[in-house]
Amino acid sequence: MLGNVYKVLKNCDLVHSVAEDVINNRQTALDNQEPSATSARKYLDFLDILLTAKDENGKGMTQLEIRNEVDTFLFEGHDTTASAISWILYSLAKYQDIQEKVLAELNSVLEDRETDDLQWNDVNKLEYLTMVIKEGMRDHCPVPFIQRQFTKDFELEGKTFPAGTSVSIQMFGLHHNETVWEKPMEFIPERFSKENVAKMDSYQFVPFSAGPRNCIGQHFAMIEEKIILAKLVHRYKFELDPDHTPKKNVAAVMRSDNGIMLRISNR
Template identity: 50%
Template sequence: MAVSGLATAILAVVAIPVFYGVVKLAGLIIRARRFYKILAPVPSEPMHWFWGHLHLLPGANEEGLAYYRQKARRFPVWTVSWLTPLLPSVVMKVPRILRPVLKSQEPKPSFLAYEWLKEWLGDGLLISKGKKWARNRKLLTPAFHFDILKPYIQVYNEGADKLLHKMSQCAETGERLELFSNISLATLDILLCCAFSYENDIQEKGESHPYVHAVSEMQDAMMHRVLTPWLHLEWIWRLSPTGRKFKKNCKYVHSVSEEIIRKRRETLQEEGSNKKRARYLDFLDILLTAQDSDGQGLTDEEIRDEADTFLFEGHDTTASSISWNLYSLAEHPEVQQRAQAEIDALLDGREDQTVTWDDIHNLPYLTMCIKEGMRLHAPVPFVQRELSKDMEIYGVTLPRGLLLDLHLYTLHHNPTIWDNDMEYRPERFSPENIEKMDPFAYLPFSAGPRNCIGQNFAMHEQKVVIARILHRFTLSTDPTHTPRKKISLVMKAEDGIYIKLTPR
């Protein structure tokens, strides 16, 4: 009798999740069939019965990017891409399709990469939706007001000074410099000082800094999971070596942000009402003191989520942009010389050679170079949205729950918008050309209500760091190495981005 009861219990334990899985699979099949009919007017490549379209992507690499560019020539407006036959996404590539989506407050998807990122970034601005997103966006917007950003110029210069010291050592020995690892340390150093008034010897520790390493591994893990269908299942992911390493890295990056927040709370308590005026108000000050109309501030969990989000978005995306911009300048000496002439006109004769707040608004050609670099290399290759309600676009009523892929890399290489899209031409962003440009043709920081809250911070930082480097050095490519792009949450390189430095 006892054996029979035990067998029944075991059967129940096994049967319940199996039944749940069957019901869920049936629901996905019914949903996919409905979407397939609705999306019939949207062009698409032939679909594999098991892989969907995943098998057509050569990889998260240069070949994958070439595939996206080639696909943009075949389907320049939009197309359906099936991540397995159960999960369609509509890939959008032109302004008239992107505009209605980005002007709305459609949320980030509640499944796949954004949902998986919650373990790392929590429910911060990147992932949150609805009333919570609207409330927290409003609370955090003051952190990026120009009055707050203006004092950060000093921090950008201090971070650039440390980077220039390392570059000088490299130039003296004639060694090539790997950009992404060194720039990433510099942008993290700058971000920690600006956002959290947290000073550390990050740049001095070199490429082995554990935070930078952990963030890089977690990005690659997310991309690997997206492209590996069986890892979409949570229990398989948890048991996989990549999933276990991801969890370990999450714990570490959380410990970094928690330590920063803990130290700031202690400082505020010690100083109390006698707190001396800081040299600048930072992001963490606003996180800790912000209150909504009901007098409610952010919870401890919300503070950590926003800190983790800003730590990632604020350093790695900017590092990608600066690194690829510097490489493009090294590839094009005539462009580099013109940018240097503009910078020299401002900085020559100054004792400290730092870039001021006024200077960043008087570097029009360098700004054109940075914008063209972000177009060509797309530091953030793609973003996604999930429709919260039916939306008619281009004569097709897209259903609620549909995943929308906003391919920024493909948009920035769409031949119907950009002629000779693989050429580096800063003049594309001259004032007269910008005046004629559709505002939704160029979206390095996305657009609409869910655009990048820190875009001014990022642009100012890029101008200061790149201007300081070009004023000190002439850049050239390493003839023995050509970088190969790697698609991750940000645009990286498979085997580094190397340049040579010549003191000026």
């Protein structure tokens, strides 16, 4: 048991050292350049924003706060994004008509190109793929629940919850609630059309949480999923394995107890 604890702590130290090296190298680079060089840049990247951010009193983030955010961005997104992509591929294999619509959209965007490499301007053109990804995250919930702690007393329906109370938000339950979603157990990408999204409640669909503590990497995750799924669907056809049905394991990250087995063939 102690050996396992030591191994975990050793691996945590390694992970933290990677993040700290990234932070320290960027801080050194910022310290050695003229302030005008940073302000003149059209866009600041994620780490620049963390290192230069100040509150209303001119106080910046601590090294630990910055490291926590970098850890989240570097490592937290891998499992969740992999889960989302895996389950979306499963749904595309299950619903061949939806897979063909995704392929048709890709062919339209990539028409007359020598490669299937997506350009930055292509990402926003993949509207149907975006609907499929959102429906996949609603239906399969890569993160099925999150926890929060009240920082002050909170009243809900006449009952007061004191500061310090921990609460769990069941996203899987919310995303399959019949009072919120029509036909919640069916896979319907069109429910995320621009017209339908405009009529949704802000907290109806929260795969990345919501509010001031929402996922800091949600836009990056969406772009990552679009690019990977676009590459895969454009090159390969996905079909279900008739002898295998994945069994969901609702944990911190949605997994399958018995894997996700698909049949893949070149297009």
